[in-house]
Amino acid sequence: MLTPANAALALIDYQPQPVFHIQSMDRQLLVGNVVALARTARLFRLPTVLTTVVARDFAGPLLPQLAEVFPEQEPIDRTNLNAWQVDAFRSAVEATGRSKLLMAGIWTEVCLMTPALSALEAGYEVYFVVDAVGGVSAEAHTAAVHRLVRAGAVPVTWIAVLQELQRDWSRTDTVDGAYEIARAYGGSWGQGIVYRQDPSLT
Structure with a gap:
């Protein structure tokens, strides 16, 4: 099981230029999902590695919504398409212990798939957040997902990650934060929490 003590998060290339080309899912939903994932990692104190590709000359800076979650962190910028082949990124992942x-990365078929395959080869258990990634077409995204699963990576969703890390709703140190993330990004589940917490119902 994923726990706050054994998991780390890598967010790869969430920048404006790659987001423009996402066709496999609604782009605004994708951004909301990755922000929810980032906020979940922050809530449960998961070590998080941020990286961008050619930020100044091509793809643009890290999405401001993510920069707000990690204001003290400077993303590792690189030119290599496979983040794992960059010493600074790989060392940052290794340093999490x-x-x-x-x-999670944009695009599924490039920014996510290549470092995920490399991380698997390096011996990591890889879980990719399938509703926080997207491809330039539905076919590209689906093909990448199939390849990752065949290689041994495990698809999860951001809500599944949040609930697996929370595990027990009596854990009061994180429950309010989990509810807050769910209300903001959890769709019908979040609205159910809003309804249940309505003081007029008590």
């Missing part, structure tokens, strides 16, 4: 690596 965690064996389970949550990964």
